[in-house]
Amino acid sequence: MENRITSHEAQWHTSVWPLVISVGILFLGPLAFSFHFVYKNPFLTTLALGIGAPLILLSIAGWAKEGVEDVHRYSEGHGIWAMPVFILPEALLFVGFFAAYWYLRFTAPAWPPPGTPEIPHVIPLIMTIILISSSIAIHIAEKRLEEDNYPGFITWLAVTIALGVLFLCLKGYEWSELFHEGFSPSTNMFFTIFFSLTGFHGSHVLVGIGLFLCALIPAFWGKASKPFVTASSIYWHFVDVIWLFVVSQVYFL
Amino acid sequence: MSAHVKSGFKEWIFTTDHKRIGILYLVGSITAFCLSGIMAVLIRLELWSLGPTITDDPTTYNVWLYMHGAVMILGFQIPALTGWFANYLAPLQIGAKDVAFPRLNAFSLWLFWAGVVLALLTFVVPDPPDVMWTGYPPYSVVTSGNTALYSFTVLVMGFSSIAGGINLIATIIFMRAPGMAWGKLNMFIWTVLAAFTIQLIFVPVLGSAVTMVLFDKYLGATFFNPGMGGDVLIYQNLFWFYSHPAVYVILLPGIGMIFEIVATFSRNRIFNFKVAVYGGVGVLVLITGEVWVHHLYTSGLADWLRVFQMVTTLMISVPVGILMISLVGTLRGGAIDYKTPMLYGVGFIFVFLVGGLTGIPLAMASLDLAVHDTHFVVAHFHFVMAVSMTFAIMGGTYYLFPKMSGRMYSETLGRTGFWLFLIGVFVTFGTMFFVGLDGMPRRYYDYQMFPQLENLHKVQTIGTMIIGLAVITILISWIHGLVAGEKAPSNPWGSRSLEWDTTSPPGPGNFGGRSIVVPDDWDPYCYDKPGRTL
Numbered sequence: 195m196e197n198r199i200t201s202h203e204a205q206w207h208t209s210v211w212p213l214v215i216s217v218g219i220l221f222l223g224p225l226a227f228s229f230h231f232v233y234k235n236p237f238l239t240t241l242a243l244g245i246g247a248p249l250i251l252l253s254i255a256g257w258a259k260e261g262v263e264d265v266h267r268y269s270e271g272h273g274i275w276a277m278p279v280f281i282l283p284e285a286l287l288f289v290g291f292f293a294a295y296w297y298l299r300f301t302a303p304a305w306p307p308p309g310t311p312e313i314p315h316v317i318p319l320i321m322t323i324i325l326i327s328s329s330i331a332i333h334i335a336e337k338r339l340e341e342d343n344y345p346g347f348i349t350w351l352a353v354t355i356a357l358g359v360l361f362l363c364l365k366g367y368e369w370s371e372l373f374h375e376g377f378s379p380s381t382n383m384f385f386t387i388f389f390s391l392t393g394f395h396g397s398h399v400l401v402g403i404g405l406f407l408c409a410l411i412p413a414f415w416g417k418a419s420k421p422f423v424t425a426s427s428i429y430w431h432f433v434d435v436i437w438l439f440v441v442s443q444v445y446f447l
Numbered sequence: 448m449s450a451h452v453k454s455g456f457k458e459w460i461f462t463t464d465h466k467r468i469g470i471l472y473l474v475g476s477i478t479a480f481c482l483s484g485i486m487a488v489l490i491r492l493e494l495w496s497l498g499p500t501i502t503d504d505p506t507t508y509n510v511w512l513y514m515h516g517a518v519m520i521l522g523f524q525i526p527a528l529t530g531w532f533a534n535y536l537a538p539l540q541i542g543a544k545d546v547a548f549p550r551l552n553a554f555s556l557w558l559f560w561a562g563v564v565l566a567l568l569t570f571v572v573p574d575p576p577d578v579m580w581t582g583y584p585p586y587s588v589v590t591s592g593n594t595a596l597y598s599f600t601v602l603v604m605g606f607s608s609i610a611g612g613i614n615l616i617a618t619i620i621f622m623r624a625p626g627m628a629w630g631k632l633n634m635f636i637w638t639v640l641a642a643f644t645i646q647l648i649f650v651p652v653l654g655s656a657v658t659m660v661l662f663d664k665y666l667g668a669t670f671f672n673p674g675m676g677g678d679v680l681i682y683q684n685l686f687w688f689y690s691h692p693a694v695y696v697i698l699l700p701g702i703g704m705i706f707e708i709v710a711t712f713s714r715n716r717i718f719n720f721k722v723a724v725y726g727g728v729g730v731l732v733l734i735t736g737e738v739w740v741h742h743l744y745t746s747g748l749a750d751w752l753r754v755f756q757m758v759t760t761l762m763i764s765v766p767v768g769i770l771m772i773s774l775v776g777t778l779r780g781g782a783i784d785y786k787t788p789m790l791y792g793v794g795f796i797f798v799f800l801v802g803g804l805t806g807i808p809l810a811m812a813s814l815d816l817a818v819h820d821t822h823f824v825v826a827h828f829h830f831v832m833a834v835s836m837t838f839a840i841m842g843g844t845y846y847l848f849p850k851m852s853g854r855m856y857s858e859t860l861g862r863t864g865f866w867l868f869l870i871g872v873f874v875t876f877g878t879m880f881f882v883g884l885d886g887m888p889r890r891y892y893d894y895q896m897f898p899q900l901e902n903l904h905k906v907q908t909i910g911t912m913i914i915g916l917a918v919i920t921i922l923i924s925w926i927h928g929l930v931a932g933e934k935a936p937s938n939p940w941g942s943r944s945l946e947w948d949t950t951s952p953p954g955p956g957n958f959g960g961r962s963i964v965v966p967d968d969w970d971p972y973c974y975d976k977p978g979r980t981l
């Protein structure tokens with residue numbers, strides 16, 4: 195411990211990844227979106243995606259590498275605590291959408307608005323089961339990691355990721371069916387809300403899968419940051435809970 | 448700082464040190480301030496005379512006003528207060544070596560800069576955003592301007608400050624030096640904690656609102672399209688549900704900094720400290736989420752809602768009043784030393800009072816119906832927020848200048864800048880109240896219907912030039928201090944608080960290898976006892 199403190203005072207600490215990932219986000223998010231949707235310029239869109247995506251992937255890898263090598267020791271342990279704090283704003287993001295939904299629903303003359311078809315209930319039920327199982331799977335993975343059982347950890351983490359991917363595939367299938375039948379967000383208010391809420395939730399599933407990949411890859415070299423795994427799994431449970439809200443209020447109510 | 452510590456370009460741009468990140472926030476936010484200040488000058492030049500003055504295209508005026516409002520708030524005040532001050536000062540005051548998550552800290556810094564870049568794109572893209580800082584639909588959805596830039600600027604800056612908030616809250620909870628109990632914290636720490644709590648709760652709601660605008664405009668959603676059963680009131684409510692609390696995100700660290708300055712330069716304890724923390728800071732956090740409807744008195748909401756939030760709005764002036772009483776009480780019996788930071792501290796009290804007192808009539812729904820969307824409101828919020836918090840930022844930057852740069856600024860230049868600023872503010876915004884009461888509407892690029900107001904408009908534009916001069920003087924004083932200032936001692940102001948108990952500037956790890964342990968009777972404002980170093 196003494197050693198570490200001295201080493202800390204001897205130099206200014208640096209990391210290139212925060213800067214690189216921010217540049218990546220700038221290109222992949224705002225710039226690619228603007229080029230595509232506002233200026234309708236395929237060349238610039240491709241360029242922005244081509245710059246943004248590699249930068250982000252590169253810096254996630256670099257960041258995760260620093261993390262498992264524990265270069266920046268000050269964060270030790272507090273990560274578990276930061277995730278619940280991050281979930282508070284995340285939850286409120288959904289609160290904004292749900293508030294809009296219920297306001298619109300209560301002020302509508304009829305709900306669902308005329309012209310809304312029956313959305314089949316089988317797929318969302320399967321998706322719910324998948325997501326709940328994945329929460330159990332990541333819980334088992336955590337247990338294995340605590341026992342320092344790396345093969346077990348890798349297996350269960352991979353199961354979680356697979357279930358998440360399956361969830362997204364089903365969602366994609368459901369969406370494409372609807373698109374084929376000619377429904378889109380602009381059809382009516384129900385579809386505006388349907389696509390916004392399920393799409394928004396889906397993007398969170400994607401982030402969760404990304405977090406798990408960051409844990410999976412170093413695990414093959416027998417390295418893992420336990421706080422990071424715990425934090426990602428807390429995030430995953432949260433995404434799960436949000437899905438219960440989405441599925442119950444959008445599909446079944 | 449020991450000489451052998453390597454510090455080149457790389458140690459700055461890739462830094463994860465909270466002090467350097469704070470300074471990079473300062474650079475970014477002052478850049479944003481200058482740019483959007485130039486927009487303010489353009490706005491005022493346009494209003495100099497009746498009819499088109501420097502542009503005959505109203506959309507151009509809208510773009511300036513968009514730049515001015517959005518960048519002043521998102522790019523200047525919030526990052527300066529929660530990025531620069533909180534990052535630099537909070538870890539030092541609690542005796543920590545750094546923040547809890549140094550790399551996350553650097554991440555929020557660069558996301559903030561990404562937001563600045565997005566705002567700057569306004570100058571180069573075709574069809575720049577022209578939606579004001581509020582981005583109200585339906586205009587923001589139907590305009591040919593690039594609303595996506597607006598939404599993304601809000602989202603990127605918002606995410607940056609959520610990351611910053613998680614970081615500093617974790618830092619304050621877990622990284623306090625041994626012995627630094629909750630009861631021994633500085634006022635500034637409490638205000639930062641409160642500001643970030645508000646930020647974490649309310650920013651995402653704004654995020655959801657601007658995302659809905661994106662969905663509506665670009666992805667075919669119909670949230671705000673009345674023809675499809677949508678309702679723009681959803682946006683207005685969600686927007687102000689965040690943006691009223693946002694003024695407390697700005698106010699709290701600002702007034703926290705003013706408390707530090709006033710206590711140091713009056714050599715006095717903070718008057719009524721506990722009441723100010725619980726009754727002022729605490730109660731503000733509790734009721735800040737129940738007052739947003741005072742921005743929507745004319746939007747056609749139900750009467751019970753308007754009356755309810757009128758009452759809560761009037762109530763919220765109580766905690767703010769408590770904070771003011773503590774500030775003034777701290778001056779009482781103090782040995783006041785009017786150095787530049789203290790001038791800003793006292794100037795803050797005056798400017799803030801003018802803004803606060805003109806806010807009380809605005810809180811009454813019946814009166815606000817008459818002056819809503821006039822320059823009276825613009826004058827009010829410039830006093831209460833724009834100018835008073837700029838005073839806090841300038842004063843705080845002068846206060847920390849010796850610590851962060853290791854050099855002293857010139858008092859003469861500093862004081863000149865302050866007086867020019869104060870005069871310019873009263874000339875500009877004092878006059879603005881009267882123009883507003885006479886009916887001058889907000890966000891109009893011309894005032895053909897009020898030819899009698901032309902002279903008062905000229906006065907305001909002259910006032911703006913004085914403010915411009917003040918800002919130039921301030922910048923010169925900083926640059927002059929950096930290149931030619933005398934070397935600063937570690938505690939030039941004789942403060943008792945922990946951040947001065949280290950070299951100027953502090954090296955990596957903040958306290959030069961010492962592990963800070965805080966004694967039982969520690970008090971950052973113990974001016975009645977001899978001071979000590981830990």
Ligand code: HEM
Nearest residue numbers: 487516519520579580581825833834837889890891911914
């Ligand atoms: C430095 C001198 C400043 C001057 C001369 C100035 C001038 C003005 C004027 C004349 C307007 C109203 C224009 C109109 O409604 O047509 C305005 C709007 C505004 N100003 Fe300033 N301002 C200054 C500083 C600031 C600062 C420091 C802030 C920081 C928060 C700020 C925030 C705003 C906002 C939010 C608006 C409303 C924009 C909108 O209507 O969307 N201003 N300013």
Ligand SMILES: [Cu+2]
Nearest residue numbers: 691739741742
């Ligand atoms: Cu308000």
